[in-house]
Every structure is written in structure tokens, then in C-alpha cells.
Amino acid sequence: MSFKFIKQLPIPEKIREQYPLPEALAKLKEKRDAEISDIIAGKSNKFLVIIGPCSADNEDAVCDYVSRLSKVSEKVKDKLILIPRIYTNKPRTTGEGYKGMVHQPDPEKEPDLFAGVIAMRKMHIRAIEESGLTAADEMLYPDNWRYLSDILSYVAIGARSVENQQHRLTVSGLEVPAGMKNPTSGDFSVMLNSVVAAQQGHTFIYRGWEVKTNGNSLTHCILRGSVNKHGQSLPNYHYEDLNLLLNLYNERDLQNPAVIVDANHANSNKQYAEQIRIVKEVMHSRILSPDINRFVKGVMIESYIEPGSQKISDHIYGKSITDPCLGWESTERLIYELAELNR
Template identity: 65%
Template sequence: MSFNYIRKIPSSEEIINELPLPKELAKIKEIRDKEIKDAIERKNDKFIVIIGPCSAHNEDAVCDYTSRLARVQEKVKEKIIIIPRVYTNKPRTTGEGYKGMLHQPNPNEKPNILEGLKSIRQMHIRAITESHLTPADEMLYPENYTYLKDVLSYVAIGARSVENQQHRLTVSGMDIPVGMKNPTSGDISVMLNSIYAAQHGHTFLYQGWEVKTSGNPLSHAVLRGAVDRYGTNIPNYHYEDMINIAKEYMERNLSNPTIIVDTNHANSMKKFYEQPRIVKEILYSRKHSSILKDMVRGLMIESYIVEGNQKPNENIYGKSITDPCLGWEDSEKLIYYIAENV
């Protein structure tokens, strides 16, 4: 057979019962979820900053980083909602390379999905325990969301997943904000179609059940730049790009029209150190357009303790083993800059 069945994976209910979220943390998440939802629904004026490493591969470093964010959050809480990126799934263009902690709890060892599910849930809970910040993760596999549904305050749908029917329909049953990225081609209509689908209810097959969803009005756009057929990165964070996208967005008559801008990936041409400059340009554009002031309600920033990236076997604490990230000192300064200029 083409499939070799390795082991039966416990249900999400079984894993959650084994590693429960304490009640006091569930209350913290409830409060945080409302604050983030209110920002998307324009019930508060707070700006969202989703920030953290490209991929979370080391629990100690991730929790250290998230605790640092918590100290900064306290200083900027009147202006900014910080959502830590704790991304445990890593899409790979060719299928090669490290696929995230879900696959490999230890990046230098063989994949183990069962241990990966436990490891990522444990890491998320520890990060919330130590920081009282509730995290974001990428939903690379729709069926895996249920293992983290009680700990995540934000979910991203990546550029390679945004046109997938199961991703769209799964988002329609979620009750937290979900950012739908533009595809790698940059086709904005794909992203807007995904948002439309996610905001409406559907009946479909999910985890062995026929389910019916009511739609997720908190789903929204994430701009991450594009790549043309020659492999050239094409940013879409400039003033004219955002204005054109905002107009197309409004023509669709979607709920809570919101844009989050990803400052890395194709927008930075994978030059992580350009992120502060890009952030400054976006904030400048918001000041010169009432449309952008209203619709651009947050940023995604790739950041970690040590700037740059490394190979998995180098074992440098707090340094990315996938895409390069902004270092902590520059990140902290950037968050304060954002708070002063939103």
C-alpha cells in the first residue's frame, strides 16, 4: 500500500483532557479574545501586532521570548494588542525541510506526530501561563485545529492554503479572528473569495462528521507580497497597493473589512532587517488616508531573541531555524515606535 499506518492518533478531546488549559488561563483567554474581537469590529481603537519567530522549535526559547513580549505589552496596552506568534506548523514549498514542531518535537530527530501534538499543546499552555498573552498559530492542517482550539486567539491561513476549500470551510466554523493571506501569486481576488467563503456558513465533512457552520465575520485579509513567475518578490504594502486592495475589499461588502500587513516574506523580499522600514511606511500611509487608517488594523512581524537564522543542528538559543527574524532589541524598539505612531 501507498500508506503505511504508523499509529492511531488520539482524538482532540483525549489530548485536551490529558493536557487541559487551567480555568484561570481560560478566563484570561476569554478577556483577550474579546479585546482582539473588539479591535476587528471597531469597538476599540487598539492596533494589533502579531509578532514572533518564523517557527517555534524550542519551548524554552519561545516562552522566554513571549515573556519578554508580556513586559512590553504592559507598557503599550493602551495602544497595542500584542499577539505572540507561536507557529508550530511550517509549510514547505517542495515538501522538503523542517515542517514544524507538530512533525518534529526535536528538529534533529525523526518525525513523531503524536508527541508533536502533545508538545505543541504543552508549549502553548506554558507560554500563556508565563506571559498571560494568548497566541497565534498557522492552520496548515484544518483537522489539527481542534487540538488547539481552546488556546489560540488568532489563526493565520497561509499563502499556499488560502485557496483550499477545507481551510475556508473550517474557518467558517471558528469564533476567533482568522487572517487569510493573499496567495503567492498575489491574486487579491483569491484572498477576497476566501474571506467571503469563510464569512458564510457551510455544510461539509469534518473529522468524520457532517457539520454545519454559521460563518466567521472576523475573518479578514493579510497582505504578504507576491512572487512572479520568475521568482521575483513583489511587495503589496505600498500606499497605492493598499488603497487599491481596500477599494476592492469594500466593493465585496464583507463584514469588518480589515487588513493586516505581513512585513516579512515577499513584502521584505525576505530581507528581515527591512521590517522596521516597512512598518514605518505603513504607519505613514495610515496617517495620510482615512480609508487605510480604518482598514489597516495590524501588522505581522517575524522576530526572535537572536536575529537572523541558523541550521537546525547549530543549537543557538533563540535563533530561527527557518526564515531569518528580527532580533529582540530591534523588535522591542519597533513595538514602542508603533505604539507612538498608530
């Protein structure tokens, strides 16, 4: 075999015992989970804003950013629920590049998965302690879910993972909202099939166990745009796209119809400043149509302290080392505008 077994990682239970979530923070998460779930289930008219860096590469900068979000959150809490993006796993289209904190706690050093599992848990706990906001992360590796299952309030399944059986079945056992992105091809049926699968209960193999799940009724769609055969980005956040997806939802027997619009990636053609215009258009669509207003539960925005992106070797504090992001000043202004537009 060409596999070289380096070291066996500790099971999630051991890591959770070593780095426990304090009881006060567990109660805070329970309250946040209920508030977020009520939005997906249509019991609350508040709007979700899932926002933060493309990749959480530096604990100090990430916690600084999330603490800034916390101050803004207090001012808009009657209209919006802010969920920080603390993404510690990064899918790479070609397999090259920075794969996230779980791979490299220090982006300039060699991969160390043992240290990475610990680093991502410590950062998530610190962020909650300093901000009072529980976060979202992407489930790139289903087997890693239990390292963070007592911490996260939202989970995203990426465009390259949404057709994967293990992702779908694992989501069926989650008790928090999980967003299924459309695949890079843009096929809505693939995304909806993933929601159908995750909303049902299953019996399958997970971490060497035979497990049984009850289904996750809070599983929903995320629109992130697509890429055609020529490599061109095609947006899918327009009024017509939202209406089409709603009609497709209505053809299926699904619980809690809901969609989140990802304003970056193929929707913006990775032109990060376009996110401002895109989320405003989404809010305008919600104003035009009561049905779309009920259907679109939130937006996803890539944002950090400094605008744009940098090379890993540049060492600019609070600037993305993966996809370019909005800077803090634009972010703060946009959040206040979204609160005004949530009607």
C-alpha cells in the same frame, strides 16, 4: 497502497482532557479574544502586532521570548495588542525541511506526530501561564484545529492554503479572528473570495462528521507580498496596494473590512531587517488616510531573541532555524515606535 499507517493519533478531546487549559487561563483568553475581536470589528482603535519566531522550534526559547513580550505589552497596552506568533506547523514550498513542532518536537530527530501534537499544546499552555498572552498559530492542517481551539486567539491561513476548500470551510466555524493571506501569485480576488467563503455558514465533512457552521465574521485579509513568474518578490504593502484592496472590499458585501500587513516573506524579500522600514511605511499610510487608518488593523512581524537564522545543528539559543528574524533589541525598540505611531 503506498501509505504506511504508523499509529492512530488520539482525538483532540482526549488530548484536551489530558492537558487541560486551566480555568483562570480560559477566562484570560476570553478577555483577550474580546479585545482582539473589537479591533477587527472597528470597536477599538488599538493596533494589532502579531509578532514572534518564524517557527516555534524550542519550548524554552519560545516561552522566554513571549515572557519578554509580556513586559513590553504592559507598557504599550493602551495603544497596541501584542499577539505572540507561536507557529507549530510550517508549510514547505518543496516539501523539504523542518515542518514544525507538530512534526518534530526535536528538530534533530525523526518525525513523531503523536509526540508533536502533545508538545505543541503543552508549549502554548506554558506560554500563556508565563506571559498572560494568548497566541496566534497557522492552520496548516484543518483537522488539527481542535487540538488548539480552546487556546488560540488568532489563526492565519497561509498563501499556499488560502484556495483550499477545507481551510475556508473550517475557518467558517472559528470564533476567533482568522487572517487569509494572499496567494503567492498575489491575486487579491483569491484572497477576498476566501474571506467571502469563510464569512458564510456551511455544511461539510470534518474529522469524519457532518458539521454545520455559522460563518466567521472576523475573517479578514493578510498582505504578504507575491512572487512573479521569474521568482522575483513583489511587495504589496504600499499605500496604493492598501487603497486598491480597500476599494475591492467596498465592492463586496463583507463584514468587518480589515487587513493585516505581513512585513516579512515576499514583502521584504526575506530581508528581515527591512521589516522595520516596512511597518513604519504602513503606519505612515495610516496617518495619511483616515480610510486606510480604519482599514489596516495590524502588522505581522517575524522576530526572535537572536537576529537572523541558523542551521538546525548550530544550536544557538533563540535563533530561527527557518526564515531569518529580527533580534530582540530591534524588536523591543520597534514595538515602542509603533505605539507612538498609532494615532
